[in-house]
Amino acid sequence: MNFILYAVPFFVVLIVLELIVDRWRGVSNYRLADAINSLSTGVLSTTTGLLTKGVGLVTYAFALKHLAVIELSAESAWVWVFAFVLYDLCYYWLHRMGHERNILWAAHSVHHQSEDYNLSTALRQTSTGFLLSWIFYLPMAVLGVPLLVFVSVAALNLLYQFWVHTRHIPKLGWFEWFFVTPSNHRAHHAQNALYMDRNYGGVFIVWDRLFGTYQEEDDNDPAIFGVTTPLASWNPLWANMQFYAQLWNDARRAESLWDKLRIWFMRTGWRPADVAAKYPMAKPDLSQFRKFEVPLDGRQQLYVALQFGVYVALGSYLMNLADSLPTAALVLGWGAVAFGLFAQGAALENRPWAFRLELLRLALNLPLVWLAPLAGLWPASAVAWVGLLSYSLFSVIGLYCCRNRITRLAS
Structure with missing residues (x-):
């Protein structure tokens, strides 16, 4: 069953409800161009996925057949619970590496480019993540999680993450200790120094508490959303290519062959010394932050x-x-x-x-x-x-x- 397909009407209804709440509270968390850009990347990601989903499914099925050390049954409820928790742990490390390595950030950065934060941001997804994301879920195949269970818990994990992309829900008390919430996910999407590279869990925030990457949302440091190298575009194709293009240009300009190769796998933001000196990149001053905007009739x-x-x-x-x-x-x-x-x-x-x-x-x-x-x-x-x-x-x-x-x- 394609859970995502059946969830689309509910996504639309919830976005409309959020717009109504915006109007009722006298706030403006949506801009037409930004929302269309976010939804466009989602449509592009979904249609691209129809052509590329075989990459993850084939590699998982191969690993399940040849590398599994045990065989689990999809008939057992405990297998589903185990798979749901294990999937989120694998997602944590994919998400964390997506922020910490250049080649993975090139794909994941699409989700963070919006300078607004609303439910349309949840649908802002990459079209190139399929290239490497499958690697992080191979432990599930090795542990014998059936393909049907894997696909199902993946969809459920993604569905859970939709509701946390809103500014209308405050902190949720004890729930904040165990689960990803709108509050701790707002911190994740912020580009403030306090929040940078924190709160990677998809469903469970306990992974961040366990591995030292948790940061509570601080009312004294309001989140400024977006990425430190602004996209400054409403084009979904460029949104997917922006950071790849930056890496390619830096690799092309580097004098050292070793630097040309390793730049792709270094920590996010790392650049060869000669390239950084010759082509410096100034980061915007957040105290002077202005959202990207193009006046339109x-x-x-x-x-x-x-x-x-x-x-x-x-x-x-x-x-x-x-x-x-x-x-x-x-x-x-x-x-x-x-x-x-x-x-x-x-x-x-x-x-x-x-x-x-x-x-x-x-x-x-x-x-x-x-x-x-x-x-x-x-x-x-x-x-x-x-x-x-x-x-x-x-x-x-x-x-x-x-x-x-x-x-x-x-x-």
Whole structure:
């Protein structure tokens, strides 16, 4: 059972409720561009996962078959409890190393880039974590945890982490001692020196207390969210590539071959001495912290929000039918989603070339109408033709209205 798929409607409802509570309390924890950017990385991560989930599943199944020292039964309730706790311990070390090693931070940093903190932040996920994360769960295979149990407790662990991404729930007394809560997870997402690299647990905070990485949220040092090298972008593709690009540039510039290799596996933030001297990177002063913002006309924001809804629908469609769609359809669907979200990111940043990119995106719907049935993405039908072409036509009209509005404001 795909717990995440069935949980999506509840995520939407809870985000709407949080927005209502925001309004009721007279606070503003959401910005449209930031929320769309967070949700875009989530959609991109989910659709990418449809193509890459085999990496983790195949390696786990192989280890379970060839390396398991015992064989546990999925029929036993105690096996499920054991697996749930063990998974969180493995997650703790993956999460901790994700903050402490360059190559792992390159993937995990996506989740921390938002300078807001709300339930949409929980859905802000990496698309490249599959490359190395599977290594940290191999102990579960060695200890004989069945694949079904592993997949299930992984989903439950992820679902638990959704509710802790809010600013509306205060400290929860004794619960803070044993479990991850909104309070101690707010500290985890902060870039303040006090909170840096703390509170890694997914469900249980006891791991942090045990291994010396716990930090209580301090009312005298309010959390400032985000990363110390700001993303300064609303583009989900760049969000996934930002730190990889920084590592690549530093490795390319390093004179020592040893430095070119080891930079990827050194502590997060480590740079070769010659590169750091020649290309210094100034960290922003948190006392002067300002959130990244790009002014956008209301019509532009509405246009992007509606277009984003189309890609949420397409992503949901792919998730629902993933098991029955051929690989070609998944690749085509992923390509359409990735390019569409890239175009929406450019629009949110008000790039000079965003208008032309949006026209190109809409024009590509013509070959998509022809390619999709061939790839098996959806059946060939007049309804599909009319629907997609009508969507493109109305989008062009909306884009024209936004364009005219911007031109009038500029004049």
